[in-house]
Amino acid sequence: MPARSQDRTDRRVAVIKALAHPSRLIIAEALQAGEQCVCDLRELVGSDLSTVSKHLTVMREAGLLEMEKRGQNVYYRLRCPCLLSFFECVDSLAPVRRTNGKK
Amino acid sequence: MPARSQDRTDRRVAVIKALAHPSRLIIAEALQAGEQCVCDLRELVGSDLSTVSKHLTVMREAGLLEMEKRGQNVYYRLRCPCLLSFFECVDSLAPVRRTNGKK
DNA sequence: AATTTACTTGGCGAAACAGCCAAGTAAAGA
């Protein structure tokens, strides 16, 4: 594979990985309605604050999120307006259709 | 989180995870042009046949792919026509924009 | 200046994932 398209693949994978975890997906979905601070997101996903913070770092470094400190809070928001249509597509896939073979 | 929406989240995560690996992403991209048999995909990604087969199982169980045996080959094809627009969205994100803070 | 609040970072053990080899299977061909 040429170096160029490998770069592109790696970047795509980083973004997709940043969504490929229940807590991070929930965060992404929540942020579609607008920015939230870390403590709100912590409450939403219900894990330790440090865990949430690390998830947010993953998402930010993938390019999915922006952060901004205002007052004593840090606010995160989506940089990608197009998640919704993808999720609709994902939801349209039947749970697990067995195409061939039994078992 | 209510059981219902957890199911939905889990299903979404399964689909996203099925794309969150370089080889699997390359496979998904290749299948946008039409079905391919396992041995062609093996050549494309360059790993062991057993490895490719396992990747395909992950993608199929997530609902992304259909399989069909014809002659002596097994053909896989996408069940999801919407990947392209998602990839365009993913590519629109700048590599890693540092929004705030130095370091 | 000391304390509190709202995070981020380091570190570590547990769990999940990846990829190879070897073995199993099922259909096609000799």
Place this chain on the structure above:
DNA sequence: TCTTTACTTGGCTGTTTCGCCAAGTAAATT
């Protein structure tokens, strides 16, 4: 029927990811 082809599955080791606790930081408040 025996062999070959095209996979799939089992098993194992190495790597990555996850989530907690503890410690660090920086801005706001007292």
